[in-house]
Amino acid sequence: MQTQNPFLDEFSKLSQAAMGLAQAAGEEAKTAFRAQADRIAAEMDLVRRDEFDALKAELEALRDEVAALKAAKAESQA
Incomplete structure (x- = not known):
């Protein structure tokens, strides 16, 4: 028999939202780093x-x- 625990259900939803937020933040950081690296390379006139x-x-x-x-x-x- 399976029971629905609202606390565990909400905790699961919160965990999924946090993982999505962490992944989006990681992608944003990667994009910002790449843009900064491209800007530095352009300034160096390589x-x-x-x-x-x-x-x-x-x-x-x-x-x-x-x-x-x-x-x-x-x-x-x-």
Whole structure:
């Protein structure tokens, strides 16, 4: 036989409401933290990954060109 205890029923409802509130507060804190982190990153004027990769590839090409020029100069002086 199952009985309905109004105290336990209300306590259960209150617990569920508290868990929902805690979850919503956690999501709000996560959103606020992400917004703050994005703002700080924007203020730091960081380079984007694709720009970094493009400059890295350009630098590698220039190094290869310098090495080829040095080799050509060494051959012409020999």
